[in-house]
Amino acid sequence: MEKDIVIIGGGPGGYVAAIRGAQLGGKVTLIEENALGGTCLNVGCIPTKALCKNAEVISTLKNIEEFGIKGIENYSIDVEKIQERKQNVIDQLVGGIHTVLSAYGVEILRGRGTILNKNLVKATLVTGEEREIPAKNIIIATGAKPTLPPIPGIHLNGVMTSNELLSFKEIPKRLAIIGGGVIGIEFAGIFNALGSEVTVFEFAPSILIKLDKDISKRLTTSLKKDGIKINTSTGVEEIKESNGSLVIVAKDKKGSIEVEVDQVLVSVGRTPVIEGLNLEGIGIELDRKRIQVNDRFETNVKGVYAIGDVNGGMMLAHEASHEGKSVAEIIMDAPVSEDRGVVPSCIFISPEISTVGITEEEAKEQGIDYKTSKFMFGANGKALSMGEPQGFVKVISTGENNRIIGVHIMGPHAADLIHEGALAIRNQLTADDIASTIHAHPTLGEAFVEAVMGLTNEAIHMVPSKR
Known part of the structure; x- marks a missing residue:
């Protein structure tokens, strides 16, 4: 039977496209070689957030006397239990996705997908069986995998990507992390809390180079205060073995550095997964392994789409997920939201970081007349009562009419707070629109409205600026 949509890849792009396509009446087949949920659910977002919670609990225990609780200094860490809890979270979510897909009548095939032509996909199932599936439309949602740079020693035992490190059986005494991006910094926070001596090597002048500089500078200071060693403007030249340990050989502006560690995490980026799809055979255009798409996520081959990490x-x-929903709506000729420019991002470190819109540096580069305002969580009643006063909310607006164009948060529950900023930017709200909306007290959200009111020097709990 011909399908309206055949999807290769069951990650957050693929399974959302499958569900939305089926909701709109489409006959949908989803092909996934491994577990549903893809990298995010199985070896990415979800398991790392489960471990972040462990790190948060341990951090609380270390400072528990601040809350008037004594006598629990001799706690210990059960790695097996940590892994069991993490896996239970994953299994519950994977099972939920399977249930929803099945409820909508999506055919789920466990195996690899190969595109024979723009209207025919071959599924090689894990059982060895091969099936050819006629398709009106094909969506490629195969995601990405960790990049391994050409560093001598990169394949030594003990050198791993985030995929392998997530399944740690014991906590490394000394952990080196090559790469100061989101993945590297999240793992730095997790293993530092678990008791590892963590050293980060970043080639760029700062960690998390794309963040607003006010955030990245303050975070660097915070991480160093927690005992994480951070080497920026530093290139790793070699990994070698020495007396049962691994040695990182690196070079910074001052010269060579050698650091002895037990394990190495390589987190320098991700590469689209395109192997075995037969893209060249059907003439799909690539740019450095990224599938090229237009503004409707369609490749140069009509009826073949690419969503998520695989399109770079x-x-x-x-x-x-948003791309998956949009493509399903395009295929099924349903109304589609064309505005995809406002995308929040989050970093699950302590304190949390979230950002949406442009940074101050980008505003300068683009020649925008802008204003900025910051409100510190140390002046927020809820943050203080939680014992988490570190960080701030920074808001950027246009200079002429105070329209919100950037929001950057470092502090408690930053990832949950960023959505008000995303809504403000998406709907072109001004400082007055936010200020005239009553925010409940005592809440962390008050920090956002205070930062916004600071744009017009109307913040109540902030000393007025001397502009």
Whole structure:
């Protein structure tokens, strides 16, 4: 039977496209070689957030006397239990996705998909069986995998990507992390809390180079205060073995550095997964392994689409999901939201970081007349009562009419707070629109409205600026 949509890849882009396509009446087949949920659910967003919670609990225990609780200094860490809890979270979510897909009548095939032509996909199932599936439309949602740079020693035992490190059986005493991006910094926070001596090597002048500089500078200071060693403007030249340990050989502006560690995490980026799809055979255009698409996520081959990490976009799970929903609506001729420019991103470190819109540096580069305002969580009643006063909310607006164009948060529950900023930017709200909306007290959200009111020097709990 011909399908309206055949999807290769069951990650956050693929399974969302499958569900939305089926909701709109489409006959849908989803092909996934491994577990549903893809990288995000199985070896990415979800398991790391489960471990982040462990790190948060341990951090609370270390400072528990601040809350008037004594006598629990001799706690210990049960790695097996940590892994069991993490896997339970994953299994519950994977099972939920399977249930929803089945409820909508989506055919789920466990195996690899190969595109024979623009209207025919071959599924090689894990059982060895091969099936050919006629398709009106094909969506490629195969995601990405960790990049391994050409560093001598990169394949030594003990050198791993985030995929392998997530399944740790014991906590490394000394962990080196090559790459100071989101993945590297999240793992730095997790293993630092678990008790590892963590050293980060980043080639760029700062970690998290794309963040607003006010955030990245303050985070660097915070991480160093927690005992994480951070080497920026530093290139790793070699990994070698020495007396049962691994040695990172690196070079910074001052010269060579050698650091002895037990394990190495390589987190320098991700590469689209395109192997075995037969893209060259059907003439799909690539740019450095990224599938090229138009503004409707369609490749140069009509009826073949590519969504999520495989098209080399923002490489965020929620962006992949949005693209999956949009493509299903395009295929099924349903109304589609064309505005995809406002995408929040989050970093799950302590304190949390979230951002949406442009940074101050980008505003300067683009020649925008802008204003900025910051409100510190140390002046927020809810943050203080939680014992989490570190960080701030920074808001950027246009200079002429105070329209919100950027929001950057470092502090408690930053990832949950960023959506008000995303809504403000998406709907072109001004400082007055936010200020005239009553925010409940005592809440962390008050920090956002105070930062916004600071744009017009009307913040109540902030000393007025001397502009």
